[in-house]
Amino acid sequence: MRVADEGVMNLGFKFIHKLDPGSHINYVCCKGFKTLRFIMKLSKNIRSRMFIKALFYELVRPILEYDADVWDPHTANDSLQLERVQQRFMRFACNLLQIPCEPYDYTPLSDLLN
Template sequence: MTTDSLTNPLTSSQIIQSDLLTAQNWTSTWLMPLNNKKCVVFRLGKDNPNIPYTLDNHVLQPVNQIKDLGVLLDNNLSFSEHVNLVVKKANTVKYLIQKAFVSPTEELSKTLLVSYIRPILEYASVIWSPSLIGNKELLEKVQRRYLKTVQTLKDKPYDVRLSLLKLPSLEKRRIINDLVCTYNILTHQFGIDLSNIFELSAASHLRGHSMKLHHQKYKTRWRQNFLSNRVFNVWNSLDSDLIESSSTASFKNKLYNHQTDL
């Protein structure tokens, strides 16, 4: 457990410490005491005051990275360590596939990629979608090298291989995943209200679709790569026909049909 496992956005150290005490009392009451040796503090921000927190009179140790629901977060929010981790996992699966299938057909190669390799590289990408060019290239290299092992495609350029197999690049798929998530948030598909992540443009009625976003100001690289800023230009450029889709499935299908315009 981390202190941030409580998903408390407040920065007041007194409130956080009070919440830790509440959690401690609740778990003790229900005979599920927390193992304070496994509880840590994960801090963000260069101006973080580094205030110590305690749980059951035990000072929680600070850490530079944590894994939450399969996503490795570092205190720089670069997600470089997470990218390295998923690339390593995907390459391991790629190696096993190559050992198991000596000369698969194009169709089988595509199926194996989509079923076993790509999900590793895309899990929760809306959270960690890379901003660094080096990280983007590391991810794309996995798919590029895998498709090069297909005998009928090995001498063709990467973009030609993608075209012949009707596959988008991983970067384009991350853009589409961002757009689908944005659509789901703004149309309240998640069952909880997350609309405060975005700010709708007051001038959206003048031209374009009715759900255009207002560009949010940022002072840090972290905020610059946050979903609301990352998706801003592409989302606002979408046609009304896409935005007015009747369902998430319809919106996603239309996006893939228009992917060359993204």
């Protein structure tokens, strides 16, 4: 595979010759999941909701939102990929803080973290 097919990294963006943001969104999601795994290992014994929220807001959200105006997720699949990272954090936070939440209903946790 040629370098042109894989894309080029510039200023934190992954560009490919078709200018499709899909490869960049994949890159961002992988990087977000890696950072989230680091947070999960770091905070598995911590029960402070403010600490967990701060870790997510300071380490993961900037990765997911960095210059989103340029690579705006314009398809439902792209948006779903980004949403998966946030849902994974919400499941982790619910389990860690022992908050009962129905699958895909994180309203109790959102109310607690705000």
